[in-house]
Amino acid sequence: MSARDEILGRVRSALRDAPAAPQPDRTYRRTSTMSEDARIELLVDRLVDYKAKVQVVGPDQVADRIADLLAGTGDCVVPAGFTAAWLPADNPETGPRIKTDGPESPLALAELDGADAVLTASAAAVAQTGTIILDGSPGQGRRAISLVPDRHICVVEAAGITELLPEALARLDGTRPITMISGPSATSDIELERVEGVHGPRNLEVVIVRSRRA
């Protein structure tokens, strides 16, 4: 008998008392009515607590703010599909030198390792936990690009920010390659004292973009 059939047989045999299969009790919070301003305020508070650097800007200030952040930075990886209007000018001499990574022209691992920063968009964010979610859609790129460079600059749009985790997950397609990021890489392995900065990007900078108001 194959291992598969044998294990399934053992499991069925173990359940011969036919235990009840209760429906999940979902009385926990699943929706929120928190305003955009409050969601942004909460997200900023959580991100700062994780030692991320955060800026909140209006929809017309994004390009300028990103240009400021990247001024003088050497190589900056940007995924294909990143909003062109937000992209700083490529400056071969003083930086940033923009290196585009896309499905047709992926950068080599060594290029990612040598890059000084990566700039991506995001799919969603959870204010309550200070979590930014990337799902590999255009503008966010494959998983390796937001991992290998030591500095990650991530744009979060207000419409994508929910107060609660269930609200954010409900908007996502779980079969996409998803990365949830809550602050820079960290460890609590030595005396359970949190230290920011191990293998993932040691610097996380978040640009939160307010919605355009009528």
Added chain:
Amino acid sequence: MSQTFLGMPSLPVFGEGNIHASEPFPAAARRELGNAQLRANLGHATHTIRDKRLKVVAELPDWEQLREAGSTIKQNVMARLPELLEQFEENFTARGGTIHWARDAAEANAIVAGLVRDQGADEVVKIKSMATQEIGLNEYLEEQGIAAFETDLAELIVQLDHDKPSHILVPAIHKNRTEVRDIFLREMPEVDPALTDEPAKLADAARTHLRRKFLTAKVAVSGANFALADSGTLAVVESEGNGRMCLTLPETLITVMGIEKLLPTWQDLEVFMQLLPRSSTGERMNPYTSLWTGVTPGDGPANVHLVLLDNGRSAALADEMGRSALHCIRCSACMNVCPVYERTGGHAYGSTYPGPIGAILSPLLTGIESEENSSLPYASSLCGACYDACPVKINIPDILVHLRGEDVDSKRGKRKLPTQMDAAMQAASWALSSGKRLGLAEKALPLGRLVAGPDRKITRLPGIAAGWTQSRDIPAPPSESFRAWWRKEHGKGPEHQGPDHGTGQDQGTGQDQEKGKP
């Protein structure tokens, strides 16, 4: 989905690997308690994490509802495990992943080694994983000429020191920063000799040490925190980014996961991703969570394998009282609140799974009769702190008591003559079942005072009762029983109310008093 039995109901098949204690818990605990440094490190670490957990749990007004949801979802998973496993397999395979089934540790190890060899590799990078620890994968791969590099900081510390993990979340919890610094200086050839014991500097040394490995590794081995049946998605929860490195950069990814880790739907993740980080590291959310579903062209490994491991889980599932131990999401909150674990540390439990959950899970996986695992259910004062802390509400104290019963029953079956314990229990049953007999027994109290002597302490009891006096004295019994004292002070009479109403009456048993309560 087929619901038919494949043959007759079978006897449980227990697990093997690093889940057997090789010496009785009391002996191992005695040795570990002698290490004052260990106790100081553990006391500091467990109290730090306890405080953090309480703070972030208190932030959520719906924490108890989340626990209830976690508990019901896991009950649902266990009851529907065969159909969910088949559903998961179908979805994972449809997305380009390959599933392997392993009956036990040896089979899982052989599958992983074969897959590594297929890639022409002689080394792998590893993400911290309880399942691979349980099956002793690193040791097996080493025998096969394959080097396994642990990449989680704590696992790296333990591996470099040729030590064993002592905690499921922070395996090097028993070491303080100075000890870690000394290990790095000794075992990392490239490290700066001026390395200080500041945790940030130590983390930086680990980053430099492992960077090349991450960028050149061809094969990675991981565990998984969750597997979603309705989509075939796997999840790994981590902090450092070593997990993301292993899950994203190598061409081949091999994941080893126990069959109980399934969740039915994507929606269920919203419950467990709230319960796990707050319970384990005491954070609102862990820094990184990765989710992958089979193979995504152009993003991450092209060869994605999953080894589904039984190794005694089906046997644990067959125990109606004990099966909820399989609800465990390996958060380690029970360890951090346990007064026994806090003092003995994880090594005393002799298994990959220490602490309160280990004291039930290890004997459930191996069978209560396996080696010294029968001593584990007694490694508890039954205080119940673990049950309160458990994010999926596993009633650990109840299962501990159940397994103690299993242990006594299994030993009784092997003996022809009643033991001292049987005799003592029978005598107690005879005396306590009638007030008259209890009164008779109480007449022996002055005898106890005589034994206690002038210091009013009994320091050694005979026979099996010696176990009790091994670590504590018994105060001398009073010169008269409470009931005798009451009779003397208050006499008999109907005017007396309260729980004493049966005093002096022969039928004044506990049972009658129960009935008298409103």
